[in-house]
Amino acid sequence: MKIRVERDGLADAVAWVARSLPARPPVPVLGGILLEADSEQDVLTVSGFDYETSATVNVPATLSASGRTLVSGRLLADITKALPNKPVELAVEGSRVEIVCGTAKFSLPTMPVEDYPQLPNMPDKVGELPGELLGTAVAQVAVAAGKDDTLPMLTGVRVEIAGDKLTLVATDRFRLAMREITWTPAQEAEDTAVLVPARTLAESAKTLGASGATAELALASGDGLVGLSGAGRRSTARLLDAEFPKYRQLLPDDQTTTAIIEVSKLVDAIKRVSLVAERGTQVRLEFSEDGLNLTAGGEEEGSAEEAIAVEFEGEPVTIAFNPTYLLDGLSAVRTDRAHMAFTTANRPALLKPVDEDGQVAGDYLYLLMPVRLPG
Amino acid sequence: MPRGSSAYRATPDRPWPSDEGCPILHVDMDAFFASVSTRERPDLADKPVVVAGGGVRGVVSSANYIAREYGVRSAMPASRARTLCPHAVFLEPEFEQYAAVSRDVMALFREMTPLVEPVSLDEAFLDVSGALRRLRSTPAQLGERLRARVFAAHRVSCSVGVGPSKFIAKLSSGLAKPDGMVVVPRGEVLDFLHPLPVSALWGVGEVTERKLRSYGMETVGDIAEIPLARLRKLVGNAAAEHLHTLASGVDERRVTPHNEEKSLGAETTFEYDYEDPDVLRRELLRLSGRVAAGLRRKGLRARTISIKVRYSDFRTITRAYTMHAATDSSREVYRHAERLLSTAVAPGPIRLLGVRTEGLGETEHEPTQLEFAAETEDSWREAEVAADKANERFGGAMVRPASLLSGGARRGNNRHDS
Numbered sequence: 001m002k003i004r005v006e007r008d009g010l011a012d013a014v015a016w017v018a019r020s021l022p023a024r025p026p027v028p029v030l031g032g033i034l035l036e037a038d039s040e041q042d043v044l045t046v047s048g049f050d051y052e053t054s055a056t057v058n059v060p061a062t063l064s065a066s067g068r069t070l071v072s073g074r075l076l077a078d079i080t081k082a083l084p085n086k087p088v089e090l091a092v093e094g095s096r097v098e099i100v101c102g103t104a105k106f107s108l109p110t111m112p113v114e115d116y117p118q119l120p121n122m123p124d125k126v127g128e129l130p131g132e133l134l135g136t137a138v139a140q141v142a143v144a145a146g147k148d149d150t151l152p153m154l155t156g157v158r159v160e161i162a163g164d165k166l167t168l169v170a171t172d173r174f175r176l177a178m179r180e181i182t183w184t185p186a187q188e189a190e191d192t193a194v195l196v197p198a199r200t201l202a203e204s205a206k207t208l209g210a211s212g213a214t215a216e217l218a219l220a221s222g223d224g225l226v227g228l229s230g231a232g233r234r235s236t237a238r239l240l241d242a243e244f245p246k247y248r249q250l251l252p253d254d255q256t257t258t259a260i261i262e263v264s265k266l267v268d269a270i271k272r273v274s275l276v277a278e279r280g281t282q283v284r285l286e287f288s289e290d291g292l293n294l295t296a297g298g299e300e301e302g303s304a305e306e307a308i309a310v311e312f313e314g315e316p317v318t319i320a321f322n323p324t325y326l327l328d329g330l331s332a333v334r335t336d337r338a339h340m341a342f343t344t345a346n347r348p349a350l351l352k353p354v355d356e357d358g359q360v361a362g363d364y365l366y367l368l369m370p371v372r373l374p375g
Numbered sequence: 376m377p378r379g380s381s382a383y384r385a386t387p388d389r390p391w392p393s394d395e396g397c398p399i400l401h402v403d404m405d406a407f408f409a410s411v412s413t414r415e416r417p418d419l420a421d422k423p424v425v426v427a428g429g430g431v432r433g434v435v436s437s438a439n440y441i442a443r444e445y446g447v448r449s450a451m452p453a454s455r456a457r458t459l460c461p462h463a464v465f466l467e468p469e470f471e472q473y474a475a476v477s478r479d480v481m482a483l484f485r486e487m488t489p490l491v492e493p494v495s496l497d498e499a500f501l502d503v504s505g506a507l508r509r510l511r512s513t514p515a516q517l518g519e520r521l522r523a524r525v526f527a528a529h530r531v532s533c534s535v536g537v538g539p540s541k542f543i544a545k546l547s548s549g550l551a552k553p554d555g556m557v558v559v560p561r562g563e564v565l566d567f568l569h570p571l572p573v574s575a576l577w578g579v580g581e582v583t584e585r586k587l588r589s590y591g592m593e594t595v596g597d598i599a600e601i602p603l604a605r606l607r608k609l610v611g612n613a614a615a616e617h618l619h620t621l622a623s624g625v626d627e628r629r630v631t632p633h634n635e636e637k638s639l640g641a642e643t644t645f646e647y648d649y650e651d652p653d654v655l656r657r658e659l660l661r662l663s664g665r666v667a668a669g670l671r672r673k674g675l676r677a678r679t680i681s682i683k684v685r686y687s688d689f690r691t692i693t694r695a696y697t698m699h700a701a702t703d704s705s706r707e708v709y710r711h712a713e714r715l716l717s718t719a720v721a722p723g724p725i726r727l728l729g730v731r732t733e734g735l736g737e738t739e740h741e742p743t744q745l746e747f748a749a750e751t752e753d754s755w756r757e758a759e760v761a762a763d764k765a766n767e768r769f770g771g772a773m774v775r776p777a778s779l780l781s782g783g784a785r786r787g788n789n790r791h792d793s
Contacts, residue, residue, distance in 0.1 A: 150714045173746045174700070250747050282742050322744055346745060369745040 001067030002091040003037045005044055005059055007101060010088055011080040013057040016207060016233065017048040018077035020055040020200070032111045033073040034119075035090065035097075039066040044090075048073055049119050053200050053237045056119065069097055070111040079106055120236050122227045123220030126161060126192075129183035131230050135209015137168055137179045138202055140332045140364060145198035146172035153242035156195035157202075159217075159226075163191065169247055170198055175325050176247060176367040177332060194219060195240040196226050204228045204235045250367065252350060255341040257314035259287055260354055263330050263338050265308055269294050270330075273304035274323035282371040283323045287342070288316040296323075319345045320371040329366035346372055383547065383557045383567070385515075394515040394537055396561040398504035399630065401536040401544035402484065402521065405553040407497035408437030410531040411476050412466050423463035427453040432646045432726070436468045440553055473497075476529050483524055487517060492630045500541055502630035515558050522556065539564060542577055542626035564624040569596030576621050583610060598622040639675070640683075641665045642729025648687040650724050656713060662730040663709035667702075668763055670732060676701035676741060677732030680711040684720050685727035693731075694719040700744040701736055708732060 017033055025031035036045040044061040047054065069092045079099060080088075086102040092110065099106040138157065146154030151173075160167040164185055169178045208215045211231035218227035224239045274283050276297030286293040292310045297303035319342060330338060335353035339360045342349050351366040385391045404410065408426045413419045423442035427433040433453030445460035456463065477496040484491045487510070490502035503517050510517065518535040525533050532554040536547025539561045546568075547557040559567045568575075573592055574584045590609055592598055598606065599622040607615040620626070641662045649655055659682070670677060681695035694715045702708065712730050 150710045171747065174744055176747065245747070281744075320742060348747070369747060372743045372745055374742060 001035070001037050001069055002064040002089075003044055003061045004064075004087055004089050005061040007080070007083050007085050007088050009059045010044070010046075011083065013044075013046040013059045014073075014077050014080045016057060017046050017055045018073045019203060020050075020053050020235065021048045021073045022050045022052075025050065027115075029070060029111050029115045030117075031073055032070040032116065033076050034068065034070050034113070034116060036068040037061065037063050037066045039063050047119055049117060051117065051238075052197075054119050054235060055204075056234045058232050067092055068113055070113040070116055071097055071108050072111070075108060079108075120223075120225055122229065122234055122236065123218040123223070123225050125186050125216050126189040126219045127166070127183050127185040128214050128216045129166070129181065131205075131208035131211055131213045131215040133181060134215045135205045136334065137166075137181050138205035139209075140334065141168040141170045141177045141179050142198045142202040143170075143328045143332050144172060144175045144177035144366065145170035148172070152240055153195070153244055155198055156240040156242070156244065157198045158193060158195050158244045158247075160193040161185065161189065161191055169244070171245065171247060173245075174322070174369050175329065176250060177329075178247075178365050178367075180363045192219070192221060193244075194221060194226060195242060195244055197237055197240055200235070200237040201228070204233075204237075207231075207233060250348070251365070252341075252343065252348060252367075255314070255343055255350070257287055257312075257317045257342040259292065259313070259340045260311040260337055261292065261308065261340060263333065263336060266292075266294075266338075267327060267330050269306045269308055270323050270327055273297075273306055276302045276304045277323060281322060282320045282373075283326070284318060284320045284373070286316075286318045287312055317342050317345060319349060320373050321349070321368060322371055325368055329368055332366055333364065335361070345370060383550070383559055383563075384555065385558075391515040391558050393560040393562070394513050394558050397514050397537050397539050397558065398502055398507070399538055399541055399544040400501040400503060400514060400518055400521070401538075401541065401548040402499050402501065402525075402533050403536075403548045403552065404480070404497035404525075404531060404533045406437055406439045406443075407477075407531070408468060408473055409439040409442075409466075411472055411529070412437075412469060413439065414530040419464055423447070423460050424466060425453070425456050425460070425463045426466050426468050427456065428468055428644075432644050434644060438463075476531065479528065480525055480533075483528065484521065487521060490630045490632050492632055500544065500630045515556070518556050518558075522554075540624075540626035541628050541630065542621060543567070543624070545577075546571070546575060565599075568622070568624055569594060569599060571595045573598060576618055578614065578617055578621070583614070586610065595622045637735065638731055638733040639666055639669050639673075639677070639735065640681075640729055640731030641669075642683060642727060644685075644727045645725070648724035648726050650722060652717070655716060655725060655728060658728050659712050659716060659730060660709050662728065663712050664705040666730050666732055667705035667708045670703040670735070671763055674738045675735045676703045676738050676743070677708070678734030678736070679732065680708055680715070681731045681733065682712050682715045682720070683727070683729035683731065684716070684725055687724040687726050689726075691727075692720065695733070697734065700746075701734070701741060703738065 014033060021031055030050045034047040042061060042063055043058045045056060045058055047056040083101040083104060088099065088101040091098045095110055097108050097110055141157055145157060149155055154172050158169045164182050165180060166183045167178065167180050208228065208230045213231035215228060215230040224241060225236055226239055227234065227236045270283055273294050273296040277283055283294060283296045289312060291312065292308045294306045294308065295303065329351045333351060333353040335355060337354040339352045339354050340349060348367050348369050351368065353361040353364055355361055383392055409424050412426055413424050423445060424439040425435055425442050425447055426437040427435045435447060435449055435451045435453055435456050437449055438447040442460055442463050447456045447460050473496055481491060481493055481499060484499055484501055488501055488503050488506040492500040494500065503514055507513065514537050518537050522533055522535055534548050534551040534553060535556040536544040536551055537556065537558040538544040538547050543559050543564055547559050551557040572594060573579055573587045576595060586609065592601065598618055603615060603619050606619055610618065643658055643662060678701045679695055679697045681693050683691065683693045685691040696711045696715055698711065708730065
């Protein structure tokens, strides 16, 4: 293999693929990045795979000789990031790969490419949507996904496909986030629901969102595989084989108190008062005709209090939340104002975006369980 | 002891040495488990007695002073104790009894001063400085009174060390044993401390001791004399500062009272070493259930779950996980304990397995992050609470997970005091 490639394209591709590699690969080859040069296409294909997720990017390249090789992903990422902005020449010489860029020259050992597993094929496309929309929607939902892998069903984002409606849901059993979007389903696509690992989905969707390209979703439910592609990048992940909780019944159908708040004002106030919240566990919100009174702390650790004006309606209520969970929800609505709805201090609170015309948006919700106060 | 402890004791013709400025008492029960277990058995008063859990793998929990003369010690395998002292009387431990006596003894201490810091079931530090005027007494008088009260109430003896600091008080109670008291006057701390071997210093284990000895430092006095800069080179900065401070008789740790428990745990020493993950998981499930039931009984919730593993070669490791929200659920405790065992513990033959919960707070007085009541989740806690009630009524483990109903590892019940 012998090729010439632009430094920026190479560095971006390698960095993106390296992010999906396992931190501690169970066998060394799975920590490698596969470089393939195909003379018919004049591209360099950069791939990584650890049996759970795969990532592949094509980079335009000038080829002198085709071939494939496997090198340490972390090392290659560190090197390409540090190279000067000049054309890069990659050449395999025996069991080593030579990298020359300007005055810099590296020689790396290669790994046995014949031991590398076969990358999964991209499954069939089930639909597409603007990458930016996907990026936003996934970020709004993945924030509520669990990180505790002893509860695998909570570490995923449930993706429901029903015609031109795509619903994303995640919960860690303390909060639940749901986003509905309209997309363009593929003609032969059937309605279905799958559970996609939240971390992988969030990474891929973020890249696609930044690229501005169209994102394509692909599924092979039978093989337990999901794929996401766009902007010359393809990634696949194994679906989670676990039952997502029956969440529809959690969505409250009544409310006795509602308030519309300025998101940035509440965010700033929460950050301030929670400085004295013991172990960061709770802030108390007291809604009444007089507005919202925010308190935290107590006699021992010191206390804080802040009053904010809100549009209030209904019964006064005092309710406490983990400040981190509440801040997550407030930053996920992505609007200047948010609508909050409550019933009692021990029932979940519902957070929704309010658009510029003052309408409560129906396509996103963040449901948060409160902290029960003693006594 | 180079100088002997007699100088710090009272005799019929000499009163206690000066206890002015010595408000710290260290109280240590004498052979606590053995004493409690034999207090109603006058026939055992002059016999060697060893308290050890049952089974081939039993471990000595406690031994009375007659048994100790034969070399029997706490935490020693019971089989070794039998070899050393074949005619000793071996008793099964009665943990409920020990805990009850301990609770009451600590309560007696608290009648004297609120500043009581229990170290274990059979050991506590007291700061009596505030109590002196109120009780019109001196620390030594209080120490004597306390020893008399404990014996009157429970017919078990304790030893008391009186000194200006925790460190000195603890060393003194060791010298006072059994059934005695030692007072180290503030002005004589260095005379008392310097002839002691380096191992007397808190923080000096076998390794440090060997190192210090290899540089010719045998006594605490040797450490006090060596320039700090040299000591730093030998044992590192932090240890050097610590040892130098202690050796100069300075110990500013305060007596910090705490009534609440810091942690709650249970452990099992297997009769045979096990490597089979199924057996280990089953034992973990049993231990998790016991610990969580303990939490619920006391109205506590834990934030941190830890497991302890001792391999057949006695290598011992602990692994811990801190959760977002506190729990008292058996299932939750097991879930994290199991994950720690399967991901953070290297395989190998295991002789001891333990589960511990830390970061405890009272359920009623702690704010609780609520969870969604998903249909599969909410019934569990209720089921566990119902099981607790059944177990309370019928004693023993009437209700437990199905996987514990058959088989299970044979085990001894080996906790020990020290």
